[in-house]
Amino acid sequence: MAVVENPTQLPATLADDLDLIAEMTGDFARSYDIEETLRVGLAHISTRMEAEAASLFLMEEGSGELVCRACFGPTDVTGLRLPNGQGIVWRAVSRNATELVQDTRDDPDFAARVDDDTGFRTRSILCAPLSVRDERLGAIELFNKKGGGSFDSDDVRVLQALAASAALALINARQAAAMAERQALSRELALASDIQRAMLPKERCAEFPIHGINLPARGVSGDFFDVVELPGGRLAFAIADVSGKGMNAALLMAKTASLFRCLAKRLDGPGALLQAIDSELAETGSAGMFVTMVAGVLDPATGRVRLANAGHEPPLLCCGARMSRIDEGLPPLGVIPEMFAAGCPESEIDLAGGALYLFTDGLTEADDDGRMLGSLGVERLLTRHRLLPAPERLRAVVAEVAPEGAALKDDLTMLVVEDRRDGPLLRRLYPAVPASLAEVRRAVTGALTAQGLEDSVVGDIILAVDEACQNVVRHAYGGSDSGDMIVELRRKGCELVIDLLDFAAPVDPARVVPRDLDDIRPGGLGTHLIREIMDRVEFLKPPAGAGNLLRMVKGLGNQ
Amino acid sequence: MVVTLEGEIDLQRSPAVRKQLMELMFDSRDVVVDLSGVAYIDSSGIASLVEAYQMARKNNSRFVLAAVSQPAMRVLQLARLDKVFALAETVAAGLKA
Numbered sequence: 001m002a003v004v005e006n007p008t009q010l011p012a013t014l015a016d017d018l019d020l021i022a023e024m025t026g027d028f029a030r031s032y033d034i035e036e037t038l039r040v041g042l043a044h045i046s047t048r049m050e051a052e053a054a055s056l057f058l059m060e061e062g063s064g065e066l067v068c069r070a071c072f073g074p075t076d077v078t079g080l081r082l083p084n085g086q087g088i089v090w091r092a093v094s095r096n097a098t099e100l101v102q103d104t105r106d107d108p109d110f111a112a113r114v115d116d117d118t119g120f121r122t123r124s125i126l127c128a129p130l131s132v133r134d135e136r137l138g139a140i141e142l143f144n145k146k147g148g149g150s151f152d153s154d155d156v157r158v159l160q161a162l163a164a165s166a167a168l169a170l171i172n173a174r175q176a177a178a179m180a181e182r183q184a185l186s187r188e189l190a191l192a193s194d195i196q197r198a199m200l201p202k203e204r205c206a207e208f209p210i211h212g213i214n215l216p217a218r219g220v221s222g223d224f225f226d227v228v229e230l231p232g233g234r235l236a237f238a239i240a241d242v243s244g245k246g247m248n249a250a251l252l253m254a255k256t257a258s259l260f261r262c263l264a265k266r267l268d269g270p271g272a273l274l275q276a277i278d279s280e281l282a283e284t285g286s287a288g289m290f291v292t293m294v295a296g297v298l299d300p301a302t303g304r305v306r307l308a309n310a311g312h313e314p315p316l317l318c319c320g321a322r323m324s325r326i327d328e329g330l331p332p333l334g335v336i337p338e339m340f341a342a343g344c345p346e347s348e349i350d351l352a353g354g355a356l357y358l359f360t361d362g363l364t365e366a367d368d369d370g371r372m373l374g375s376l377g378v379e380r381l382l383t384r385h386r387l388l389p390a391p392e393r394l395r396a397v398v399a400e401v402a403p404e405g406a407a408l409k410d411d412l413t414m415l416v417v418e419d420r421r422d423g424p425l426l427r428r429l430y431p432a433v434p435a436s437l438a439e440v441r442r443a444v445t446g447a448l449t450a451q452g453l454e455d456s457v458v459g460d461i462i463l464a465v466d467e468a469c470q471n472v473v474r475h476a477y478g479g480s481d482s483g484d485m486i487v488e489l490r491r492k493g494c495e496l497v498i499d500l501l502d503f504a505a506p507v508d509p510a511r512v513v514p515r516d517l518d519d520i521r522p523g524g525l526g527t528h529l530i531r532e533i534m535d536r537v538e539f540l541k542p543p544a545g546a547g548n549l550l551r552m553v554k555g556l557g558n559q
Numbered sequence: 560m561v562v563t564l565e566g567e568i569d570l571q572r573s574p575a576v577r578k579q580l581m582e583l584m585f586d587s588r589d590v591v592v593d594l595s596g597v598a599y600i601d602s603s604g605i606a607s608l609v610e611a612y613q614m615a616r617k618n619n620s621r622f623v624l625a626a627v628s629q630p631a632m633r634v635l636q637l638a639r640l641d642k643v644f645a646l647a648e649t650v651a652a653g654l655k656a
Binding site: 434435437438441456459460462463466467470473474525526528529532533 | 567569571599603630633634637638
């Protein structure tokens with residue numbers, strides 16, 4: 001730009017140009033219909049630059065051709081397509097530079113064909129590309145300066161500025177449209193995810209023998225698990241993983257889940273169930289998609305499980321410290337229907353006080369310090385968290401491989417089936433904070449009332465449990481240090497055994513003494529109340545990984 | 560004056576109860592605590608009452624537990640404090656005594 005003597009005084013034409021740029025930028029920013037705005041802008045530009053005619057070309061996605069989207073002047077060539085490489089417009093676009101052709105007769109790239117078709121006589125051309133960084137959007141082309149002259153280098157600068165502002169507006173509008181589309185899609189995905197979540201069984205109390213957890217990698221999941229109550233107290237359960245991820249997998253999952261729900265009550269056993277689902281999927285399935293699935297039936301009264309496996313990760317049976325894989329099974333569902341036509345083999349498993357774990361490959365293939373976790377890794381994590389009640393145990397194992405906020409590579413689902421015949425009346429984990437105490441009292445009251453104990457006995461035991469929990473909250477964790485505690489209630493013959501486990505630093509039992517009651521002081525009462533109510537109170541050696549284990553025993557007499 | 564305690568006085572609520580009682584005792588007020596609506600009270604709640612009682616003795620003011628509910632009485636008995644506190648059958652009796 002020329003050096004101006006008095007910098008506060010802009011030349012009249014430059015001021016006009018700035019006004020035009022400002023006005024167009026404002027129009028673009030306000031506009032919802034960007035192409036209509038470009039048409040209006042093109043008229044402004046043509047008038048300002050004294051062009052006889054003008055065209056706006058935009059690059060068409062897919063074909064890569066330049067298509068005329070707006071015109072100004074005596075001829076309208078809207079819709080005209082310029083295949084790659086033809087004419088001055090393509091030259092401006094491919095060089096990404098403004099082209100000034102003062103006399104078309106001297107330029108071999110000038111395509112006279114359009115003039116022949118329209119009857120318009122093109123003498124000179126000024127063409128500026130519309131581009132933002134490396135993205136080429138199209139070009140603005142002006143024809144013939146009014147009054148017979150030619151465009152000059154000032155015109156080049158003005159059109160460049162106008163084109164730059166138009167290109168930015170175009171990109172903004174496109175990004176806004178794409179964002180709106182993405183938002184609509186993500187709303188739909190969230191809705192689908194909600195519907196899927198509603199298909200998973202509701203979480204049961206910790207004492208229920210079957211618990212599951214599902215973490216979808218994206219909003220929707222290709223995994224599922226379910227539990228269906230059968231006559232006679234038996235429980236049918238299943239875990240499945242649909243090949244692929246995203247919406248297709250989610251739809252096939254929904255179908256498989258529905259089939260399981262409706263067939264589980266009608267068919268006898270998991271083998272027949274997998275056979276029926278396989279034939280249904282083979283008949284109506286989509287090519288190349290398959291489902292791996294384990295189905296089973298637990299009889300809580302005997303602790304026995306009937307199990308059938310179609311291509312799924314072998315379940316793990318944990319009895320005490322011993323773990324074994326249940327390897328038997330057929331290929332996935334929906335692949336080779338003939339294999340299931342002959343029947344699907346079942347395994348008969350005695351839980352013997354232990355637990356059966358089922359999981360999708362989202363767990364075994366999860367990242368474990370740069371390596372896949374594998375089934376040995378799963379065993380390691382289960383051992384590490386064995387003390388936790390089932391729902392918290394599943395959450396803790398999953399949290400090890402999928403910390404909150406981490407992006408999952410695959411859906412992750414886990415199911416645990418426990419033999420609870422000798423199980424506690426109650427086994428719950430609570431954060432060791434004062435706010436948990438009301439919840440502890442409610443849960444213990446519920447379990448004791450269900451045992452038919454008298455209200456006065458229940459009241460005393462609640463007080464003792466509360467006081468013991470307070471000692472954990474106030475003394476074991478000692479204020480700033482915080483953690484969890486597990487309350488466990490068992491009935492052994494005519495005794496009620498209450499175990500309170502924490503994960504704090506070991507407490508010296510010698511320091512936990514009842515206060516001298518002749519000394520009337522606030523505090524120190526809790527331990528006295530516990531000993532007054534309970535028949536035996538003792539600190540036991542806690543299991544490895546825990547902090548303190550307090551056992552309180554109350555004889556129930558003839559209750 | 561009459562202070563009414565209601566519901567479950569546990570470790571979560573007892574700090575607020577203690578603060579309320581201490582403020583009154585600090586002003587050497589005669590206080591009757593209505594315990595008729597107490598469904599549950601633990602050692603931390605009892606400790607607040609003990610502390611208020613001790614302060615009243617020091618200040619020569621009165622501190623009476625009135626209309627003690629059955630659950631609260633049970634804890635007082637277990638702590639052998641039923642013989643320590645001044646107890647009244649009703650709030651009216653507590654105010655008169």
